[in-house]
Amino acid sequence: MVKWVVKKGKFYFPSKEMKKIAFVKNEKIYKEAGENPIKFWEKLAREGISWFKTWKKTYVEKPPYFKWFVGGKLNASYNCLDRHINTWRKNKIAIIWEPDIPNEKNRILSYYDLYREVNRFANALRELGVKKGDRVTIYLPMIPEIQISMLACARIGAIHSVVFSAFSPNALKTRILDAESKVLITADGYYRRGKLINLKQSADEAIEGTSIEKVVVVKRASNEINMKEGRDFWYDEIIKKSKNYCKPEIIDSEDVLFILYSSGTTGKPKAIVHTTGGYLVQAYWTAKWNFDLHDEDIFWCTSDLGWITGHTYVCYGPFLNGTTILMHESVPDYPQPDRWWEIIEKYGVTIFYTAPTAIRMLMKYGDEWVKKHDLSSLRILGSVGEPVDKDAWLWYFNVVGNGRCPIIDTWWQTETGGNLINALPGIGPFIPTVAGRAFPGTRASVLDEKGKPVKEGERGSLVLLPPFSPGMLRGLWKDEKRYIETYWSKYGNRIYYTGDGALIENGFIKITGREDDVLKVAGHRLANAEIEDAINRHKDVIESAVIGMPDPIKGEVPLALVILRKDVTPNEQLTNELIKLVEKEIGPIARPAKIIYVDDLPKTRSGKIMRRILKRLIKKEDLGDLSTLANPECVEKLKEILVSQNL
Secondary structure (H helix, E strand, O other), X not given: OOOOEEEEOOEEEEOHHHHHHOOOOOOHHHHHHHHOHHHHHHHHHHHHOOOOEOOOEEEEEEOOEEEEEEOOEEOHHHHHHHHHHOXXXXXXXXXXXXXXXXXXXXXXXXXXXXXXXXXXHHHHHHHOOOOOOOXXXXXXXXXXXXXXXXXXXXHHOXXXXXXXXXXXXXXXXXXXXXXXXXXXXXXXXXXXXXXXXXXXXXXXXXXXXXXXXXXXXXXXXXXXXXXXXXXXXXXXXXXXXXXXXXXXXOEEOOOEEEEEEEOOOOOOOEEEXXXXXXXXXXXXXXXXXXXXXXXXXXXXXXXOOOOHHHHHHHHHHHHHXXXXXXXXXXXXXXXXXXXXXXXXXXXXXXXXXXXXXXXXXXXXXXXXXXXXXXXXXXXXXXXXXXXXXXXXXXXXXXXXXXXXXXXXXXXXXOOOOOOOEEOOOOOOOEOOOOOEEEOOOOEEEEEOOOOOEOOOOOEEEEEEEOOOOOOOOOEEOOOHHHHHHHHOOOOXXXXXXXXXXXXXXXXXXXXXXXXXXXXXXXXXXXXXXXXXXXXXXXXXXXXXXXXEEEEOOOEEEEEEEEEEOOOOOOOHHHXXXXXXXXXXXXXXXXXXXXXXXXXXXXXXXXXXXXXXHHHHHHHOOOOOOOOOEOOOHHHHHHHHHHHHOOO
């Protein structure tokens, strides 16, 4: 059996076999790229992406704004599809789709199939009145039509906004209103754990009173739905009438490719803006190098397309590289805990990229479910979404990868557009719980409160330094003030504040978790304030505070501390009403794991709730300085309540 990894003390390094095939195998690349990052990315842009017109200037920075490949012209859809069609990859498999229900027929699309479908749908969108710069909201489950929709929008220069299909109608509506989308693409329904989900019903509820003029409906489940004449159109009917070729729009490098909503520290989601040229360059090279993508690989990233991981590593990154991707409609443990291992064996998946939440969930079922299957096709494992704990890392490495596969533990954000801190497969080292080094050509640091680099082993704030990577956000949609306050206020307008804590361990970066008021539930970012806003809408609620409570599977789950009106007595019915309110406003993913009723919450003299104190109470950490609290006496009462709740 080929060994891809060798162990040296606490570290793991690529073996000779791995180094032999890896695209990047010499760590000199970090020094070379670091000496002139702009020149480095310029070279990569020429080699990896097809341009209709070369740029005039590679990098321009006017803090806190920056641009890449200024004046360059290209098209994302062309780069993902057209340039493969005139090569042997024309008939190569692009997508393998595995349904929720095991005995249902799978779907396999070649690059030529995908190319024709995207062209037809792009023409259909134009017929519906979609023009360059228009926003199109995509509310689809994990079916190939989601990538088809994204690439069709990119082909005609429309800006896509993908919304996670498990989000509630209210959450969808908020995002449609903010983007001012004119077309919604959705499906009749889909399956999850064998259960039919009526997605069109949620879409119908969401679009009332919005800018949506047309709705395109993909027939996935053939369930009974309402179709409004003149507004709603069946996807398969409109593409039948469309021509097979749609000339790709010529797009400027800094034209917006997509906006994607991410939770922030206020109740309103942030609409993160990614432009075309820089994002594609970064997506291409991070996919190629971090996962060592070769033509024979089958790459399975388990992320939903509703998140940035799905955008970059289930769509743009792999398709730019001409890679075969696998996508699965549903969950890892239905109908049995070995569903994912069965799929890996069935298709011979070579690269598997998932979240620590999923690893921990499958780990709890035991090794026997993994060992029932031949996973020898695997050669690289990846982790994404949150820091992976040591037990999960070692189980993933030893049981799933059989001690052979390097684990690429990636740090990045919706805002960064692609992986920015990890070990490269051909270089390493692969260290449990440690992310690694900044991707070649990018600069990261860990700073203390005064903006000075921390010493080895000390905690600080993770920041990114200029020149900023090409794929990073260019702003927040229609919200310049929030963009500056969120990312560029803590250390000034030339240091990007990530909101994550980190430390340096053996010279490498270890992520310690979020510093701001954002939860990471199963790898998904949720704003504390957004959940609080939903709870506070209940007529009996005065105020609430939501914090993350450690969870062995999901990493953390929402814990809500709620202050009620004085004439209201807590009861089970009220608790259920609050949980349902959160599910309605945001979705099941934001459901509080526990609701605790309290009389007071720790606040500053200006009235701001000190979630930091609440977090430390839950984690049983030192509370630090309480002198800034207006009501320090409430802390002891909260301690007693938490103890009584076994927290």
